[in-house]
Amino acid sequence: MxxxxxxxxxxxxxxxxxxxxxxxxxxxxxxxxxxxxxxxxxxxxxxxxxxxxxxxxxxxxxxxxxxxxxxxxxxxxxxxxxxxxxxxxxxxxxxxxxxxxxxxxxxxxxxxxxxxxxxxxxxxxxxxxxxxxxxxxxxxxxxxxxxxxxxxxxxxxxxxxxxxxxxxxxxxxxxxxxxxxKSVPEALKDVELPDSGKESIPADSAVSPWKKQFxxxxxxxxxxxxxxxxxxxxxxxxxxxxxxxxxxxxxxxxxxxxxxxxxxxxxxxxxxxxxxxxxxxxxxxxxxxxxxxxxxxxxxxxxxxxxxxxxxxxxxxxxxxxxxxxxxxxxxxxxxxxxxxxxxxxxxxxxxxxxxxxxxxxxxxxxxxxxxxxxxxxxxxxTGRVHAFAEEEFETSHYLKLPEYHVVAKYLRHEKMYFGYTTDTGSEEGRKKAQVRGRALLVQTGPCEFYLGGAGVALDFYRRPAPGDEDCFSHLSSRQSGQLNFLSVEEGHFDGETWVTELMRNGDETNFSQYVLDGQLLRIRLNPDTGMDVEDK
Structure with missing residues (x-):
């Protein structure tokens, strides 16, 4: 729509x-x-x-x-x-x-x-x-x-x-x-207002038609x-x-x-x-x-x-x-x-x-x-594909359940970021950025594709076990189903309706949570194949 x-x-x-x-x-x-x-x-x-x-x-x-x-x-x-x-x-x-x-x-x-x-x-x-x-x-x-x-x-x-x-x-x-x-207009004959108390007005009461209805x-x-x-x-x-x-x-x-x-x-x-x-x-x-x-x-x-x-x-x-x-x-x-x-x-x-x-x-x-x-x-x-994370008082993280994924949002002013990120979170300016009240929008645009825009938020995606999966614990605890379950993570912007990649995140920038610190926009493509069902020969 x-x-x-x-x-x-x-x-x-x-x-x-x-x-x-x-x-x-x-x-x-x-x-x-x-x-x-x-x-x-x-x-x-x-x-x-x-x-x-x-x-x-x-x-x-x-x-x-x-x-x-x-x-x-x-x-x-x-x-x-x-x-x-x-x-x-x-x-x-x-x-x-x-x-x-x-x-x-x-x-x-x-x-x-x-x-x-x-x-x-x-x-x-x-x-x-x-x-x-x-x-x-x-x-x-x-x-x-x-x-x-x-x-x-x-x-x-x-x-x-x-x-x-x-x-x-x-x-x-x-x-x-x-x-x-005057009489209440015909266009309003079926309009009911909440808590009007009109039922307590006697039918033969000499009040305005507006009072009788509303x-x-x-x-x-x-x-x-x-x-x-x-x-x-x-x-x-x-x-x-x-x-x-x-x-x-x-x-x-x-x-x-x-x-x-x-x-x-x-x-x-x-x-x-x-x-x-x-x-x-x-x-x-x-x-x-x-x-x-x-x-x-x-x-x-x-x-x-x-x-x-x-x-x-x-x-x-x-x-x-x-x-x-x-x-x-x-x-x-x-x-x-x-x-x-x-x-x-x-x-x-x-x-x-x-x-x-x-x-x-x-x-x-x-x-x-x-x-x-x-x-x-x-x-x-x-469409049900747009999700908001807006840090409430006393809230340090927020959980979102999607049909195929668990998504955990961590608010960075309560959760220390890992070393090695491109953004220098150890500097005074970096620490200041991380102290913002966490907020983000997550839009799912495909079965395994998401766009994340926000500030002070880091997300972890965990593939939910299939209903018939007998090895669900192993799958959930595997890094291949968690932090390493991406195909690509791109930082960029839209030019009109066209996505423009400015930076390909990988290595240290993707081994942990997918973060937005001060208004970045990410395109996150998760791997539809966890690799966990490959036969061990």
């Missing part, structure tokens, strides 16, 4: 690995620093916002210089681009709407909280706001098609940013109240449906001009005690209401969670929620620094078939001299590993 979600100009599958700039960087000199950071992370993609207020500085006057400038920057750097439409919503707030929108709240209405006071979010029940956002977005898409339709520097467009209501669970305005009293989650379900309708109409209009993947990002719901308007924006496409968003916004190609959760349990739960047949996992934002995200990103790629992974805050990754900040080195290392293996991740995603 190939990753065909993102494609380059030639229609080939593409896996974006990159960084997102800070909110106000587009159009400024900071973009060059962001591009430099993407290069330092080994990335291939830049995410950058386009501001409604700059595209339409005055009502019905449109200016695309900002868009042209960022496309030109990405092209000249040899990067692809995902553009983020900062329109009605930036984290739920109307920061980037034109001034004429902000100055006419009686026309372009803010949502109201339960106390009828306005909250800092525009109401998705306001038709006037939708029409203006949609019109500006169409103008943007018209320019993008004309300027980039052939070169396809831009891989996709994100519509809005972490959309949802801030500081309320729904809009309590009169127009929203009228919608809340119980304690009725306000969130209602908000999610109308946010989905709003963004879907913009996506449909945009695709009518230029058919390019359209996505939106999500402020995830796995926050604290997980209540809308308090822990995250209400109406956002959080896991609880993902089915509602899928029903209400079919024009969106995917919904991508912004995962800043460091806790592995939470991270994995989010990945499991969004990695669906109708929604491949794409992570538009994650931390640009820290060990936790560096470990978790590998799990997203291997275990959940992520079609792309990006981190937020490109410019913050470099110091004043343009060097990587110390606390960013871990994430940069992981992204270089991911980037070096994208041809394999594209080809083998969701």
């Amino acid at each position: 190939e990753n065909t979600f993102f494609q380059d100009a030639a229609g080939k599958p593409f896996m974006p690995i990159g960084l997102q700039v800070h909110n106000s960087s587009t159009g400024s000199s900071m973009i060059k620093k962001a591009v430099q950071a993407v290069k330092a992370y080994g990335g291939n993609c830049l995410e950058a916002p386009v501001y409604w207020c700059c595209v339409e500085p005055e009502q019905d006057r449109y200016d695309m210089e900002l868009v042209k400038g960022i496309v030109d920057e990405a092209r000249s750097a040899g990067l692809h681009l995902i553009l983020l439409w900062f329109g009605t919503s930036k984290n739920g707030h109307p920061n980037y709407v034109p001034e004429y929108i902000k100055l006419q709240p009686q026309t372009y209405r803010l949502a109201l909280g339960p106390d009828k006071a306005p909250v800092p979010s525009l109401s998705v029940h306001c038709r006037a706001t939708l029409e203006r956002d949609k019109k500006a977005f169409v103008k943007f898409m018209e320019f993008l098609k004309a300027y980039d339709g052939e070169e396809r520097t831009v891989l996709a467009v994100q519509i809005e940013n972490e959309m949802g209501y801030a500081n309320t669970d729904r809009d309590y305005s009169r127009m929203a109240d009228r919608d809340y009293e 119980g304690r989650h009725s306000h969130e379900a209602f908000s999610a449906w109308h946010h989905a309708l709003y963004i879907n109409e913009i996506a449909e209009a945009g695709k009518g001009i230029y058919r390019i993947p359209m996505i939106t990002n999500v402020m995830v719901g796995e926050q604290s005690y997980e209540e809308p308007g308090l822990c995250y924006n209400a109406g956002a496409a959080v896991g609880r209401v993902l089915d509602i968003w899928k029903a209400g916004a079919p024009a969106l190609d995917l919904l991508g969670p912004d995962i800043y959760n460091q806790n592995r349990r939470e991270y994995v739960r989010i990945c499991e929620t969004y990695a669906r047949e109708d929604n491949p996992l794409f992570i538009p934002e994650s931390p640009v620094r820290g060990e936790a995200n560096a470990m978790n990103a590998l799990l997203a790629a291997a275990d959940y078939g992520a079609v792309g992974i990006c981190a937020f805050g490109a410019e913050s990754a470099l110091d004043e001299e343009g060097k990587l900040m110390e606390d960013c080195r871990d994430m940069a290392l992981t992204m270089r590993i991911l980037s070096s293996m994208t041809p394999l991740l594209i080809r083998y995603r969701n």
